[in-house]
Amino acid sequence: MNSIVTCCQVRWRGKEMVDLIADYLENIEQRPVYPDVEPGYLRSLIPEEAPEEPDTYEDVVKDIERVIMPGVTHWHSPYFYAYFPTANSFPAMLADMLSGAIGxxxxxxxxxxxxxxxxxxxxxxxxxxxxxxxxxxxxxxxxxxxxxxxxxxxxxxxxxxxxxxxxxxxxxxxxxxxxxxxxxxxxxxxxxxxxxxxxxxxxxxxxxxxxxxxxxxxxxxxxxxxxxxxxxxxxxxxxxxxxxxxxxxxxxxxxxxxxxxxxxxxxxxxxxxxxxxxxxxxxxxxxxxxxxxxxxxxxxxxxxxxxxxxxxxxxxxxxxxxxxxxxxxxxxxxxxxxxxxxxxxxxxxxxxxxxLFRSLKMWFVFRMYGLKGLQDYIRKHVELAKEFESLVRADQRFEISADVVLGLVCFRLKGSNEVNETLLKRINNGRKIHLVPCQLSGQFVLRFAVCARTTESRHIREAWRLITQLAEEVMQELPH
Amino acid sequence: MNSIVTCCQVRWRGKEMVDLIADYLENIEQRPVYPDVEPGYLRSLIPEEAPEEPDTYEDVVKDIERVIMPGVTHWHSPYFYAYFPTANSFPAMLADMLSGAIGxxxxxxxxxxxxxxxxxxxxxxxxxxxxxxxxxxxxxxxxxxxxxxxxxxxxxxxxxxxxxxxxxxxxxxxxxxxxxxxxxxxxxxxxxxxxxxxxxxxxxxxxxxxxxxxxxxxxxxxxxxxxxxxxxxxxxxxxxxxxxxxxxxxxxxxxxxxxxxxxxxxxxxxxxxxxxxxxxxxxxxxxxxxxxxxxxxxxxxxxxxxxxxxxxxxxxxxxxxxxxxxxxxxxxxxxxxxxxxxxxxxxxxxxxxxxLFRSLKMWFVFRMYGLKGLQDYIRKHVELAKEFESLVRADQRFEISADVVLGLVCFRLKGSNEVNETLLKRINNGRKIHLVPCQLSGQFVLRFAVCARTTESRHIREAWRLITQLAEEVMQELPH
Missing domain, CATH: 3.40.640.10 (Type I PLP-dependent aspartate aminotransferase-like (Major domain))
Structure with missing residues (x-):
């Protein structure tokens, strides 16, 4: 009756899904980090009601790229610098699979x-x-x-x-x-x-x-x-x-x-x-x-x-x-x-x-990284933030808006809120990197948070290249 | 450094985990549904602190059977009749894997x-x-x-x-x-x-x-x-x-x-x-x-x-x-x-x-079962409950305590609360099936909820065989 009801089928489809996930994460930086869709985009892409009879698994999987991915903000792209990080590691994903099965x-x-x-x-x-x-x-x-x-x-x-x-x-x-x-x-x-x-x-x-x-x-x-x-x-x-x-x-x-x-x-x-x-x-x-x-x-x-x-x-x-x-x-x-x-x-x-069995993922992560692995991970993010901070400080057009203690850098163009708002809009509309703002003492400030597990120095430098390029454009267009 | 940090490793370990899960669910009815452990059992089985250096993945996986499984109440065993059901289906698990990766x-x-x-x-x-x-x-x-x-x-x-x-x-x-x-x-x-x-x-x-x-x-x-x-x-x-x-x-x-x-x-x-x-x-x-x-x-x-x-x-x-x-x-x-x-x-x-992306699992389940598949599933559980109800009604020693409308049967031995409490204790200590009680108009009542996706008529009949066998023992020992 159903496409996937037996353990035999799930062995097959589950392994396909493992590959799909690994492919997604391996190639994530090729995707625009912030989606180019308007509110309501998805409704017209799928039927208005659930099917009476089962759809095939092949059709469902095809729809991941057709329906879902165009509207995903890719939080685990190394070009994602918005909000704060959200964790994503393989040991935790494996533990979640087990947790879901024990249920x-x-x-x-x-x-x-x-x-x-x-x-x-x-x-x-x-x-x-x-x-x-x-x-x-x-x-x-x-x-x-x-x-x-x-x-x-x-x-x-x-x-x-x-x-x-x-x-x-x-x-x-x-x-x-x-x-x-x-x-x-x-x-x-x-x-x-x-x-x-x-x-x-x-x-x-x-x-x-x-x-x-x-x-x-x-x-x-x-x-x-x-x-x-x-x-x-x-x-x-x-x-x-x-x-x-x-x-x-x-x-x-x-x-x-x-x-x-x-x-x-x-x-x-x-x-x-x-x-x-x-x-x-x-x-x-x-x-x-x-x-x-x-x-x-x-x-x-x-x-x-x-x-x-x-x-x-x-x-x-x-x-x-x-x-x-x-x-x-x-x-x-x-x-x-x-x-x-x-x-x-x-x-x-x-x-x-x-x-659910949420502690399983803590257990898997703590054991498979070890305390040292986790410390290394934190330190690397802080170093990357410091690297970004140095790039900002070396550019006279910009200023740092708050002490950089961990993985977050608050910065802005020396100039009006308007010029900074415009810069942020340009950055996000480019869809290559993604940042969100904050307000500090009435000033519109850009937040640059090191987020992804796979972010490296080259991503930070590429992000800075993009930001300064757009800043130049904005400063030519607007009084600041 | 870590046991699982690359996509290549997760392809391998992820597929092993798919098999582990399929094995678990395929053979779940061979496990005692309710665990035989005392409070505090787990602490002595694992170290008091997280490791400094990573443990191997093999060691972590071995510990699933050594540390976790002895203390699991198996909600998806066809012999689990406690509380109300909690859902567990392969389409939902596949969607959750994807949801975890998109994160x-x-x-x-x-x-x-x-x-x-x-x-x-x-x-x-x-x-x-x-x-x-x-x-x-x-x-x-x-x-x-x-x-x-x-x-x-x-x-x-x-x-x-x-x-x-x-x-x-x-x-x-x-x-x-x-x-x-x-x-x-x-x-x-x-x-x-x-x-x-x-x-x-x-x-x-x-x-x-x-x-x-x-x-x-x-x-x-x-x-x-x-x-x-x-x-x-x-x-x-x-x-x-x-x-x-x-x-x-x-x-x-x-x-x-x-x-x-x-x-x-x-x-x-x-x-x-x-x-x-x-x-x-x-x-x-x-x-x-x-x-x-x-x-x-x-x-x-x-x-x-x-x-x-x-x-x-x-x-x-x-x-x-x-x-x-x-x-x-x-x-x-x-x-x-x-x-x-x-x-x-x-x-x-x-x-x-x-x-997280919780709607993905709704989408996978609705499409892979279809409305008819979902209706069949509900109807089957209700039928199984009706079957259990008939078994209870055919036995003069028992009574039904509330209308059976869906998948829950409330029943008890005609007799004191004590005799019913003892019966329930025997049932759960046997660990072959698992039920919980409720109180209705001051009476101690046993709740039999059809829960698992894989429950069949033979499990219901086996459960009833066990219940009546234990009821006989209890009635011989206690005044009722």
Missing amino acids: CIGFSWAASPACTELETVMMDWLGKMLKLPEDFIAGTHGQGGGVIQGTASEATLVALLAARSRAVRMILASDPQRPETGITSKLVAYSSDQAHCSVERAGMIAGVRMKKIPTEQSDKYAVQGETLRRMIQEDKAAGLIPFYFCATLGTTPSCAFDHITELGPICNAEKIWMHIDAAYAGSSFICPEFRPLLNGIEFADSFNFNPHKWLLVNFDCSTMWVRKRSDLIGAFKMDPLYLKHDHQESGRYFYTDNS | CIGFSWAASPACTELETVMMDWLGKMLKLPEDFIAGTHGQGGGVIQGTASEATLVALLAARSRAVRMILASDPQRPETGITSKLVAYSSDQAHCSVERAGMIAGVRMKKIPTEQSDKYAVQGETLRRMIQEDKAAGLIPFYFCATLGTTPSCAFDHITELGPICNAEKIWMHIDAAYAGSSFICPEFRPLLNGIEFADSFNFNPHKWLLVNFDCSTMWVRKRSDLIGAFKMDPLYLKHDHQESGRYFYTDNS
């Missing part, structure tokens, strides 16, 4: 013990690679530990909800007469004005006030202790209850680092939950030379970063650690009978989400 | 147009298969449409948040002087006492009151219009604001169906957002004979079900439709500069989450 849903220990247990141990492995404080390591008796979330947005939301729940508990404990309703509307959360938009969204979801802490170019866009302290005092004076601060290490616009060694003690003294979001930068902390950027973690209640960004573990894998697992479990506990099992009270595991 | 993150149209567009069109295909009202189909000019979420829990949360945002907007529009703070604490959401625990959790996350509507065995565990109407009136009289009702079609305990033709008009009249969660049952609505179960959808604001449960699309793929896309977009809109692009205002797309 267990890990919502409890009993639903697949290996799934739960490997996750806990892999989070310990990774925590040790980052030299996290002992409190965050589960081990066999720890109170803390790690759990995989889908995205950093999820992790910051989960942390905020756990913080809200802890705050309400603490307030009711100190004043048992106080009515529970109304507490939430007094709660205040804080984050940098440079924080990812999902942090603000987390506040909206949880229904709490979320205040943005202003940052300055002169402070390298980092939140300062003094500013946070002042806002807390003002809010307390106004009858509000500060309860959560989300620090960012490596902001999305410019890869800025909040001063957590200064901010942490303030949060601790005020009993404010400090969460650290290091979505992009976190991977670099496995290198001793970048680990100081994480100093201050000892004051945090929770921490997350995305191995699916820069640690070669394919999406999704956002790793989150908490000092006290009970804070998370307490905030989300539900006990229907259909999820009960004999080891319910082992208390060793905490899962707030359904998921 | 684009679909957080905006520009981030990969094909990803956004195929999703919108696949949601239309699926909506048409289900014969959803025209309002839910995006087409080229529709106001509604579909979006893929990770899980049904996410979908019900997203719907509740959109409903909360709409409710606050409506209240402020009718009374512009009213302070916004404090509105949330007056909002009331409703769902069945049979609804999935994630519905209650969604209420906790959003910080609103969530009331459970009692159901009765005599009403087949369905929410009745009269009950909802009464609760709404009482809450309004108490100064609260009813704003959201989550109906369930196919509850987790017993696959009960709320009376949405009765409940929908009540919600519409009261301006209450009606969301329909048909996580498991939804897949069956592609068959004309089961489509009447969805009658009343015309009153709903939003609807979701999980093709990753019963429609052969591997996890994760929870499909959600809304009547007005603007309700969702409005509730979550964030516009940082790094996400802006030229087609920002095309208004055709709405995404509230990061994701």
